[in-house]
Amino acid sequence: MSDQLVIDTLHFVRNSGLLQGSIPLVNLERLCSYLVSTSGELTYLVAGQFDEYNRPILKLSINGSVDLNCQRCLEKMGYSLNLETELLLARNEDELSRYDEDIFVDAIQASNELDVLTLIEDEIILSLPISPRHQDVKCHLSIVTEAHMAATREHPFTVLASLKRTH
Template sequence: MFDQLVIDALDFVRSGKSLQGNVPLLNLERLRDYLTNSAGELAYLVTGLLDERDRPLLKMSVNGIIDLSCQRCLEKIEYTLDVKTALLLARNEDELSRYDEDMFVDAIYASNELDILALIEDEVILSLPVSPRHEDTAGCHPSTGTGIHEAAVKEHPFTVLASLKQSH
């Protein structure tokens, strides 16, 4: 089984650590709700550092290919994830609310038991398109199919009527 990945956030930054690895999509239960299949994995890199104002920061990047479901035809869309984010680590509630007011930064509470995989999953879900669709409408198979089906239904009574008239 896959272990949880828990770090002491400030200690991670203080010692300039970084974590790199792969996480199977199967282990990301919340993300799986958005996927048409959960085969494959995501590659991640998390680095602890201080920003230009000496504030503790976690830099994170997540890459991989996932299958989202098209909102028009519900078939799969291959989506390339390329998430890059930087999160300031707030050392207390005051700091956190101050960071939250700043629209240019993202911040989280600097927990000493920070669940890295949950954080990765959060950031990936936030980065997903709200309403994924095939860019090319021709890629939406069922909607093309419905079009043909409707045409056939409409044509049918007319053809029958036409042949009745002819027989008279």
């Protein structure tokens, strides 16, 4: 990993911190293991804020597109990433386990050296579909299957025709 972006999370929130930039996909090694192609880049924005209950949060916004492997035809499949997440910053482990019980919130433990790029990469990986597939009309396999079905539909008639000829 060439770039590192480390923040003190609570300090970042208190100062209404804002980070934005772009990351070449090749720099996100773990993410790349899910991708067909590693060219291109993603843009990100990380903002430190307090939510309506005055709890410290990190707001993440990640945009770009990646190429996944369609699990049906195994061909390349473009996938847009438009991620918007809010992560509550737990001040300690007790608070974190309390937040974790709430299915409506995502939380991480506050840290004085949080690696932002690792966090971004984790969020992207979590957001990827478990079994990515093209929509039917775009899937290479459904085109192949249709051609195959057309071929087999003709087949009985060919068989019938050849039977007829023998009689």
